[in-house]
Amino acid sequence: MKLHMALVGLTSLTLILGGCSSIPNPFEKEDQQNTDDQSHEDSQNQKDNQQQDTEQTDSPEEPKEPTNEEADLPSLEETVTVMGDGTKVVTNMNDTLVLVNKERNLPSDYIPEDLVIPNVPFPFEEDSPKKKMRKIAASPLEEMFAQAERDGIPLFAQSGYRSYDRQAAIFASNVQEDGEEEANKYSARPGQSEHQSGLTMDVTSPEVNFDLTQALGDTKTGIWLEENAHQFGFIIRYPEGKEEITGYQYEPWHLRYVGKKHAERIHEQNMTLEEYLGVPVEPVNTKK
Numbered sequence: 001m002k003l004h005m006a007l008v009g010l011t012s013l014t015l016i017l018g019g020c021s022s023i024p025n026p027f028e029k030e031d032q033q034n035t036d037d038q039s040h041e042d043s044q045n046q047k048d049n050q051q052q053d054t055e056q057t058d059s060p061e062e063p064k065e066p067t068n069e070e071a072d073l074p075s076l077e078e079t080v081t082v083m084g085d086g087t088k089v090v091t092n093m094n095d096t097l098v099l100v101n102k103e104r105n106l107p108s109d110y111i112p113e114d115l116v117i118p119n120v121p122f123p124f125e126e127d128s129p130k131k132k133m134r135k136i137a138a139s140p141l142e143e144m145f146a147q148a149e150r151d152g153i154p155l156f157a158q159s160g161y162r163s164y165d166r167q168a169a170i171f172a173s174n175v176q177e178d179g180e181e182e183a184n185k186y187s188a189r190p191g192q193s194e195h196q197s198g199l200t201m202d203v204t205s206p207e208v209n210f211d212l213t214q215a216l217g218d219t220k221t222g223i224w225l226e227e228n229a230h231q232f233g234f235i236i237r238y239p240e241g242k243e244e245i246t247g248y249q250y251e252p253w254h255l256r257y258v259g260k261k262h263a264e265r266i267h268e269q270n271m272t273l274e275e276y277l278g279v280p281v282e283p284v285n286t287k288k
């Protein structure tokens with residue numbers, strides 16, 4: 001129990017750091033578009049491919065840069081409602097590509113309808129909502145854990161779904177402890193935690209004492225995740241060196257389900273979800 005509480009505390013503490021630096025955008029918007037030339041939905045490409053049947057063997061043509069629509073990606077502008085106070089609330093909560101971050105909130109009443117407990121090992125016994133994730137992500141998680149085990153990597157699931165109310169309680173507690181200004185620096189506001197989406201699982205291993213620590217990234221487990229998670233539809237959501245883009249510190253344990261096709265593209269292009277979906281990365285004013 002003590003370990004559990006410590007881990008919960010650590011999770012909430014480490015989840016939402018960063019995001020307040022003002023770093024210029026190293027990527028042009030065009031570069032953030034998906035440039036994968038195997039987009040079968042793309043009508044132009046389909047036209048080009050007519051003589052090639054389904055195989056794309058030769059034809060080293062310059063790949064097009066499809067728009068979000070052509071690449072089957074959600075339009076960022078069309079998937080938010082801007083509230084009176086300027087807060088952006090996402091409207092595609094059930095989309096596996098939903099983008100939740102400090103700019104894009106989940107609705108306060110959003111609870112995924114298909115939450116299940118994946119059949120994977122947890123390093124704690126008690127029943128808890130944090131064992132859950134959406135069914136669409138739970139099966140691939142089970143497959144990934146099974147493959148890891150075959151490869152001699154024992155994975156453990158530490159923290160999945162977290163409700164809006166639970167996140168609100170964590171944030172309120174941190175505010176009480178440190179004051180709002182300080183709490184804001186390390187704690188997620190409710191609605192801004194990706195864990196509410198049910199598409200996320202924090203994963204750990206005995207190699208790091210079941211901790212959620214950046215040291216995981218250098219272990220056999222962390223390296224295995226980095227090299228294999230995409231094959232099961234998961235991405236390392238907060239990669240090292242992308243803190244200014246994601247707004248979060250490096251979290252080698254935080255896996256986000258986006259589906260196999262997108263995970264493979266994101267992995268291949270060494271992108272964050274923000275870049276993949278074409279978020280213009282603007283300098284952020286550091287409010288005092």
Ligand SMILES: [Zn+2]
Nearest residue numbers: 015201202254
């Ligand atoms: Zn996490």
